[in-house]
Amino acid sequence: MFAAEKGLEIDVIKVDIHAGENRSQPFLGLNPTGTTPVLVLENGFAISETIAICEYLEGVYPDNPLVGFVPQERAEALMWWRRVDLQVVQPMTAGFRAAEGIEMFRDRVRCIPKAAEEFKLTAQEGYAWIDGQLQGREYLAGDRLTVGDILLFCFIEFGSLVGQAPNATLPNIQAWLARMKARPSALLSWLE
């Protein structure tokens, strides 16, 4: 979605994460943590971790900025990215791995089933906090779309598939979500 918002087309090689292709060679040679996605540059250098990939694309293709190039604007975007990460994404994914995703993840990373409900509650509390912050704002960082909006949107899409959607009564998140869904990038047709 970040690439689509920047107007980029990237060759995509699908990795079968259900079959564990990402947890064995040759994938581990690209990323020793075994996580996706990985961006492989033409010189062979492999970038993993989504925020590092986004920052790379931002630096090389400055059009349609989603982080920014003025230090204060960059900081504001990264601050919001981090808040979404800590308040929603980390607890949501920990909750998923500990419950619905346990069969896939139990032999891959340390999962904590007995904490699943607390993880999910933490993510819900994160949604509520963000809802308050979105009061009067079009996007997290104000009137411009930034990388944190994309992170939040993608994980709401995921959360909606696994019982961790934001509460329908959160008015600001729901209005923001409608704006995000209306963006052509949200269709992700470039990944199909």
Place this chain on the structure above:
Amino acid sequence: MFAAEKGLEIDVIKVDIHAGENRSQPFLGLNPTGTTPVLVLENGFAISETIAICEYLEGVYPDNPLVGFVPQERAEALMWWRRVDLQVVQPMTAGFRAAEGIEMFRDRVRCIPKAAEEFKLTAQEGYAWIDGQLQGREYLAGDRLTVGDILLFCFIEFGSLVGQAPNATLPNIQAWLARMKARPSALLSWLE
């Protein structure tokens, strides 16, 4: 430590986190998550989240780069920062809040005491993974010090105070730690 490595001196206003000064006004007006540190710019704009502060300082004071200015180098530094964050810092601090730190944190954030040991084990497994990655390397990103080294060092310092030091038998982390401790920035005398 990031500022010290860049040769910057920043006016420091101490916030009494034990007394909860960061969880009440006026601090919450600077950062609605109630976490420290916050960097307040001369125009009043307040940046929270450590990585956003570091990126701001990097952009405004480019000397002694700790992230970088070439996109591939920036991506490599941010990738390592993120790996340290996910594999060590997040589980370590969750483990601390859930156990030794519970009295301070129970009314501030959702703590999960029953998961404390698993959080700590996850951080120890993170250390072991990083130890393997440091084989043959001076720093995480190779021969240059970057923001991920500073993050790891500072949280090893913290972890060492709360029973979450890396195992003394991890040879590469211990050699790297000795190199880090020898840096003048590690003394943090500028904060005293």
